[in-house]
Amino acid sequence: MRFSRMLSASVALPLAVSLAACGGGAPQTPAADGGADPHELDDATHEELVELATEEGEVTVYSFTSRIASVEEAFEAEYPGIDLIGHDISSSEQITRLRSESQAGTPSADVAYISDAPVVITELVAGGILQNYVPPRVAETVPEEYRQPLLANRLSTKVLMYNEEAHPDGSPVGNLWQLTEEEWNGRVVMVDPAVRGDYLDLVAEIVRQSEAMAQAHLDHFGTEVVLDDGVENAGQQFVKDLYGNGLVLVDDTDNVNAAVGAAGQDDPPVGFTSYSDRRDNEEEGWALQASLGTAPSPGITFPAYIGMVRDSDSPAAARLVADFLMGDDSETGGPAFDPFYVPGDYPVRTDMAAPGGAVSLDELGAWDISPEETAQIRDDVADFLLTL
Numbered sequence: 196m197r198f199s200r201m202l203s204a205s206v207a208l209p210l211a212v213s214l215a216a217c218g219g220g221a222p223q224t225p226a227a228d229g230g231a232d233p234h235e236l237d238d239a240t241h242e243e244l245v246e247l248a249t250e251e252g253e254v255t256v257y258s259f260t261s262r263i264a265s266v267e268e269a270f271e272a273e274y275p276g277i278d279l280i281g282h283d284i285s286s287s288e289q290i291t292r293l294r295s296e297s298q299a300g301t302p303s304a305d306v307a308y309i310s311d312a313p314v315v316i317t318e319l320v321a322g323g324i325l326q327n328y329v330p331p332r333v334a335e336t337v338p339e340e341y342r343q344p345l346l347a348n349r350l351s352t353k354v355l356m357y358n359e360e361a362h363p364d365g366s367p368v369g370n371l372w373q374l375t376e377e378e379w380n381g382r383v384v385m386v387d388p389a390v391r392g393d394y395l396d397l398v399a400e401i402v403r404q405s406e407a408m409a410q411a412h413l414d415h416f417g418t419e420v421v422l423d424d425g426v427e428n429a430g431q432q433f434v435k436d437l438y439g440n441g442l443v444l445v446d447d448t449d450n451v452n453a454a455v456g457a458a459g460q461d462d463p464p465v466g467f468t469s470y471s472d473r474r475d476n477e478e479e480g481w482a483l484q485a486s487l488g489t490a491p492s493p494g495i496t497f498p499a500y501i502g503m504v505r506d507s508d509s510p511a512a513a514r515l516v517a518d519f520l521m522g523d524d525s526e527t528g529g530p531a532f533d534p535f536y537v538p539g540d541y542p543v544r545t546d547m548a549a550p551g552g553a554v555s556l557d558e559l560g561a562w563d564i565s566p567e568e569t570a571q572i573r574d575d576v577a578d579f580l581l582t583l
Contacts, residue, residue: 237328241518245274247511253278254512257293258308259499262534268529270519277512286311287392290319292529293504295323305507306516309500311392312350312566313399313573320344325502330518333544335519343541347498348532349522350541352470353397354494354561356455358463360482368465370410370415370490371401374437381441384454384466388580390446393497397467399569399576400495400562402430403476407491414490431579438583444558448472456481470539470553485539486552496541496561522547 217447239247248254254277258262270279286309296302307325309315319325321411329337329346341347368374374383380390388395401408412420420429445451448468455466458480465486473483486493501517501581503510507515522528526548527536538553549555 196307201370204471211389236514239511239514241332242556244511244515244518248274248509248515249537250278251509251512253280254275254306254509254516255280255282255304255507256306256308256516257282257284257304258291259289260308265534266531269533270516273519273531277515279516280374285391286563287390290314290392293319293324297505300401300506302504302507304504305499305509305513306501307504308501308520310497310499311396312500313396314392314566315500315502315569316344316443317565317570319502322504326505328501328503328514328517330434330514330521332518332524333521335346336544336546338543338545340518342496345498345500345502346521347500347543349498349535350524350563351393351497351499351555352494352496352539352559352561353393353467354470354491354559355465355469355486356468356472356481356483357465358455358457358460359434359464359484360458361460366465366484366486366489368489369550370411370488371492372412372415373434374465375440379440379444379465382464383437384443384445384451384460384464386448386451387444387446388577391448393527394467395573395577395580396493396497396564396569398434398580399432399573400564402428402560402576402579403565403569403572404491406435411491425582434579434583438580448527452479452481452483455485458482470481471537471551473539474537485559487558487560489560492560492562493573494561495560496556496563497533498543516528 256279258281261283263283267279269283289307292309293307297537315325325345329345330341334342355368357368373379386394388398403539405428409420412429420432422432423435426432426435438448444537449469451466452472456476460578476483501520505515507513514549519531521544522532526546528547538548538550541549541556
């Protein structure tokens with residue numbers, strides 16, 4: 196494996212001597228102004244980070260996925276001298292916490308494993324609350340778009356899913372506009388976009404893709420979309436019609452999965468959720484499957500970011516976690532990446548094989564969100580939803 200369990204005495208030279216030979220000083224956890232010096236730590240070797248991280252003793256990670264529990268177990272097995280404290284916190288709540296903790300000067304986390312890219316980039320990164328770190332080991336294997344402005348380790352999804360036990364021949368929804376018809380009245384489930392930012396990003400992307408939504412309307416109904424008063428485009432009209440057709444809003448993704456995927460249903464609903472949640476089908480008794488071929492798209496893909504929290508207590512251990520989350524040098528990422536090496540998640544490293552059991556990104560046909568462009572309309576979309 197790539198990750199050393201302990202330092203070799205022949206490799207772990209005193210840090211001051213090691214970096215002085217390269218023309219720099221020793222890596223330091225806090226800089227003179229009380230914050231971490233990203234340049235020195237970013238240039239430290241893996242062995243140097245291990246030594247510093249072991250001195251720090253622990254590292255706290257905010258994670259938008261419960262899979263942080265598996266990461267914690269694997270990380271502590273690899274680095275028994277470092278306690279990883281993982282907190283399963285939605286991206287929306289992370290953003291709130293990170294803002295308030297930064298304003299108070301009391302950061303509680305060292306790493307943010309976070310989605311909701313439009314807000315993360317335009318507020319947390321632009322505001323200096325989260326900083327980027329790209330482990331040198333993986334820099335050449337991650338495309339530029341996933342190295343900046345924060346490193347991503349995978350692409351996640353929010354796509355339309357259906358119950359494949361009830362529909363063994365494929366998805367019952369070939370066009371998103373079907374969801375606005377009487378057949379699906381009260382039978383579409385989604386997490387409330389006011390609760391979870393990634394679902395607001397999904398709605399915002401539908402609005403951003405209004406030209407495609409207009410074409411999908413023409414293809415399905417044979418007529419041009421007619422906009423209601425106060426509606427600006429086909430994407431907004433679809434969202435309004437969907438809400439008006441009894442869209443069921445819940446507060447948790449698991450509620451969507453259970454409603455859509457539970458076995459034994461004669462006429463189950465469909466819903467927007469994570470493609471990768473199919474991994475729990477056997478354990479939970481679900482029959483979730485992605486709605487492939489749905490026009491103009493079944494949903495979105497978005498990056499899962501790894502951010503270094505400014506002025507954290509364990510900046511060296513934070514960088515070690517980032518390196519760990521990218522997986523080892525095997526084509527599957529090894530134990531470090533195992534929680535994310537599942538059908539429906541897509542590693543960004545070009546030297547990793549795609550997990551089996553899921554279609555390729557091209558076959559999925561989901562829209563890859565543009566965080567900067569989505570950020571420009573996100574607040575307006577949220578305001579629009581309040582009128583529905």
